[in-house]
Amino acid sequence: MKITIVGTGYVGLVTGTCFAEIGHDVLCVDNDERKIAALRKLQMPIYEDGLEDMVRRNVEAGRLHFTSSIREGTLFAEVIFIAVGTPPGYHGEPNLSYVEQVGREVAAHMDGYRLLVEKSTVPVNTGEQLKRTVTKYLRADVDFDVASNPEFLREGTAIHDAFKPDRIVIGVESERAAKLLREIYEPIIRDSGCEFLTMNIASAELTKHASNSFLATKISFINAVARVCELAGADVEQVAHGMGLDRRIGRSFLRAGVGYGGSCFPKDVDAFVYLADQIGYDFTLLKEVQKINRGQREHILRRIQHELWVVNDKVIAILGLAFKPGTDDIRESPALFFVPHLLKDGARLKLWDPVAAAKFRELHPEPEYLDDILDCARDAELLLILTDWPQIAEIPLDKLRDVMKCPVIIDGRNVLDPATARNAGFTYSSVGRP
Ligand SMILES: NC(=O)c1ccc[n+]([C@@H]2O[C@H](COP(=O)([O-])OP(=O)(O)OC[C@H]3O[C@@H](n4cnc5c(N)ncnc54)[C@H](O)[C@@H]3O)[C@@H](O)[C@H]2O)c1
Structure with a gap:
């Protein structure tokens, strides 16, 4: 089936590529022209295991295409998934302006029936708003449906999750919309045996x-x-x-x-x-x-301050900048809390992350970035672990102790075994362990 995906970020690119992989003909649209130009050269905007090969394979097979034209996207397929960002606004409310913009632009180009599917995470009743917007901006006398199909993939295992979901949830108002979505997902339902849940739009939005x-x-x-x-x-x-x-x-x-x-x-x-x-x-x-989550970071920051007594001029090595292993996504990562605080306190920071360092450096160019964990830890007076990358659990602790100025580890992810770390000569503390 022909499918358009609007928004070619983590969700849009992974979803579009996986739809192509199961045989659909997919056009991915993004209004970021640089992103589309790079994708046409098979350069990935994100790191996700296995994604690059799958994109290449499907582009070469002629099933996956990229454009920055919403008009082209609207005319390409009957089913249009909206996978644009819904970032937080000032008071915690999601910014739905990108979703609204897609609604307006798609409406203006529709030349026949279209099914608009919310894949972005949106608050309950966004479907209603989207319907109102599309109705207002329609130029042709054509039918359309709105549906909700929340996405549950996890960064780092996104492709696996797309093919082996725990469940697929759709919120629909018409038989026609339900049938189209069922047809799109049929190969995944068949192979994974997952449940395909059909409900009303508000319930699907709320489920996410x-x-x-x-x-x-x-x-x-x-x-x-x-x-x-x-x-x-x-x-x-x-x-x-x-x-x-x-x-x-x-x-x-x-x-x-x-x-x-x-x-x-x-x-x-x-x-x-x-x-x-x-x-x-x-x-x-x-x-x-929310309060406990904020408190956890502050608690560990206080522990660092307590351990060092004076943070100013101390060398601190930080392992892990991505918000979790397997991705280069740094949005709301713990490192984005600790790095500015420690810099403000005058610390000299050395940072390591196997894939997220480049993105992090764009926001924080001041610290030193190292490709090797031991180089990062060299001369450090404290080592802070913020992402549970598997490489960290494999560090030879005797070598780590020898390169550090003071063998102190604060393990924010409980990656290391406390007894092993202490036997190797470290002052070691982690979260919730004696
Ligand atoms: N990242 C995840 O793990 C994840 C998982 C489940 C659900 N979600 C949800 O999916 C949605 C997308 O998240 P993401 O992480 O993929 O975001 P993202 O920021 O990586 O990608 C969004 C893309 O939409 C594009 N875009 C914005 N406005 C556009 C427009 N008018 N026309 C065309 N393209 C436009 C942007 O250029 C960007 O490339 C969000 O609502 C998010 O909450 C994300």
Whole structure:
């Protein structure tokens, strides 16, 4: 089937490429002309394992195309997925101007029936607004449908998640829309055996915000438990393991650490709180989730300040700039909190990340960036771990101790084993472990 994807970022590019891989004919649209020019030369705007090869394969097979023309995108296919950004506004409300713009522009070029599918994460009732906008800007007398199809992929495992989703959720108002979406996803449903859930648009929109907010709640919950563990001499890893074996609870997302980040959780929790407020519900539970998350970073910052006594002029090595391993995405990454604070305190920073360093350097050119962990740690008076890249767990600790000026590690992701680190001569602290 012919499919247009508007917005060729993490979600749009991965989704479009995976649709092409299962045999659809896909046109990816983006109004960032530089991004489209680069993609036409097969240069990836993001790092995602396996993506580059899959894009190349499908471009060469003639199933994946790129354009910056929304007109071309609108005329290309009956089904148009909207995968543009919905960044946070000033008060936590999502900025829906990109979604609205696509609605207006698509409406202006429609020459026949179109199904507009919200893939961007949007607040409940955005579907209604989108319908109003399209109706207002339509120039031809044609039918259209709006649907919601929230995206649940995780950066770092995005391609796997696209082919093996836990579920596919669609929110629709017509049989025609449901049938088109079912046809698009049929190969994935068949191969993965996942559930294909059909509901109304508002429920589909809410499913996404509720899911991300619940996962963020799990993270903040275990981080709060970690703080209690620190005060009580308990080990949060053992507690989380003990809890997680209960199938009603599950082990995933019970990982204590420096808190959640990334382009989704912080913004989606903010948006859910804001939206609930707007429609008359004070979501105090989620406000506490946000507070615990902020508190976790501040807690670790205080620990660094306590450990160094005077931060000014101290050499601090930071391992991990991406918000999680497997991606070069630095949006809301913990490093974006620690680096400016420590620079302000006068620290001399040395930074390492296997894929996100270039993006981070664009925002913070001042620190030194190193390609090798041991070079990064050389002469450091404290080493801070912020992303659980697998390379960190493999560092030879004796070599690490020898290159550092003071063997002090603050492990914000519980990557290392405390006993092993201490036996190797480190002053080691982590999150929620004695
Ligand atoms: N990144 C994730 O892991 C993830 C997962 C699930 C859902 N989401 C949601 O999906 C949406 C997109 O996220 P993303 O991370 O892919 O964002 P992104 O910033 O990586 O990509 C958005 C793209 O949309 C383009 N764009 C903006 N306005 C446009 C317009 N009018 N016409 C054409 N292109 C336009 C931008 O140039 C950009 O390339 C967001 O709502 C996000 O919350 C993201």
